[in-house]
Amino acid sequence: MTIVASYIGPESIIQKKQEYLIPCVYHFYKKPMQIVRGKMQYLYDHTGKQYLDFYGGVSVMNAGHCNPEVVEKICEQIRTLQHTTTIYLTQPIVDLAEKLAHITPWSLKRSFFCASGSEANEGAALLAQLHTNKHKFVAIQQGLHGRTKLTMNLTGLPLWRTDPNPLENIVHIPGAYCYRCAYDLTYPRCDLKCARYLEDVVKSGDYAAFIAEPIQGNGGIITPPPGYFKLIKEILDKYRVLFIADEVQTGFGRTGEMFAIEHGDVIPDIMTLAKALANGTPIGAFITNDTIASSYTRPGASTTGGNPVSATAALATIDVIEKHQLAQKARVLGDYFKEKLMALQQRHKIIGDVRGKGLMLGAELVKEDKIPAAEETDHVLERLKDCGILAGKTGVSRNVLTFQPPLVITGTDIDQVVTILDEILSDMERKPR
Numbered sequence: 001m002t003i004v005a006s007y008i009g010p011e012s013i014i015q016k017k018q019e020y021l022i023p024c025v026y027h028f029y030k031k032p033m034q035i036v037r038g039k040m041q042y043l044y045d046h047t048g049k050q051y052l053d054f055y056g057g058v059s060v061m062n063a064g065h066c067n068p069e070v071v072e073k074i075c076e077q078i079r080t081l082q083h084t085t086t087i088y089l090t091q092p093i094v095d096l097a098e099k100l101a102h103i104t105p106w107s108l109k110r111s112f113f114c115a116s117g118s119e120a121n122e123g124a125a126l127l128a129q130l131h132t133n134k135h136k137f138v139a140i141q142q143g144l145h146g147r148t149k150l151t152m153n154l155t156g157l158p159l160w161r162t163d164p165n166p167l168e169n170i171v172h173i174p175g176a177y178c179y180r181c182a183y184d185l186t187y188p189r190c191d192l193k194c195a196r197y198l199e200d201v202v203k204s205g206d207y208a209a210f211i212a213e214p215i216q217g218n219g220g221i222i223t224p225p226p227g228y229f230k231l232i233k234e235i236l237d238k239y240r241v242l243f244i245a246d247e248v249q250t251g252f253g254r255t256g257e258m259f260a261i262e263h264g265d266v267i268p269d270i271m272t273l274a275k276a277l278a279n280g281t282p283i284g285a286f287i288t289n290d291t292i293a294s295s296y297t298r299p300g301a302s303t304t305g306g307n308p309v310s311a312t313a314a315l316a317t318i319d320v321i322e323k324h325q326l327a328q329k330a331r332v333l334g335d336y337f338k339e340k341l342m343a344l345q346q347r348h349k350i351i352g353d354v355r356g357k358g359l360m361l362g363a364e365l366v367k368e369d370k371i372p373a374a375e376e377t378d379h380v381l382e383r384l385k386d387c388g389i390l391a392g393k394t395g396v397s398r399n400v401l402t403f404q405p406p407l408v409i410t411g412t413d414i415d416q417v418v419t420i421l422d423e424i425l426s427d428m429e430r431k432p433r
């Protein structure tokens, strides 16, 4: 493969990163490539090599990279009107709000737009405080909610809690991580002890809201068992604590429903959105019902929140998801993929657990006695990449191989990933590291 001259290449990018970026900005792989182009489920590097993308820019590119149906509308909008902010009236922001009111479940109807998932969660938390007149929050130990002061503190995952002066108004409870149950119990005999523990916390304090991802993404695709969110909501309602469902990573068809909380048949009070909402164009939003919305009347503005370009990108993305029935597709393909991963688990004891829903799947890699196989996970990721497949890694110990592809993949793509993963794991068994 010839390297196109205008690309500076991975070594120069790393050099510039080291010189000009804050060192917290890290990247995957010992031998990374420069990504220069995307097309639906594929990415291409500076040498022209094609990669089947099974991570989707961390659950963002649900409609596929550079999907022409989305790109066309963005280009048309950016050529016509890019930005005004909300002090002037524009149409895309209200069309998008109306669309979200129709596609989000139940009574969720009123949106506020911003530019990222962190901002969406920060805004949702403020709204909960305004509405309840209370100031504390409960979150989950393996949850991730953002990078701002408050959302970093709502985050439970130690890796992403950098704040040297943590806030004191937040309590983290164990998640429904059945593979490594905090109470050493087994579902359903556990009687959802992890959910019941919430009551011990909220009954004692001044809690405005509980925030949770319906499936914890960065936590390692931790997927609560049936009945978990129903019980959580009952407890919250009893103590008048709001439920914020963080759908930043799970939303827009990813798990086989438009929103993952729909699997639990529970109505959140506030839902937060970002990532796949505009298929890679920066956007965030929180949405709530009429009653809760009416508590936020003082001026609130986000300069680029809901600007014509991101709102148009979101409308086009939702159109694609609906028109091509990508949620249904994620459900069918996800079931197929999960079955195949579970078959691999039978053959390779390094796969300790397979979990997730739709096309949000994880395979937790372990050694003897469930010791997290973090180095091995890195090795598998690197080998997959060398074979032209991109996957992710998540989990408290960074040992969960994670698959969140664009929802436009095919069954053949899944077969390819499974075959190559099988070969890599077999190789590792033949030549232990």
Ligand SMILES: Cc1ncc(COP(=O)(O)O)c(C=O)c1O
Pocket (backbone or CB within 6 Å): 058, 115, 116, 117, 118, 119, 121, 144, 145, 146, 147, 213, 217, 218, 246, 247, 248, 249, 274, 275
């Ligand atoms: C569940 C969840 N919430 C919030 C965020 C923060 O979103 P952003 O990076 O857009 O601020 C993330 C980011 O990965 C996330 O996965």
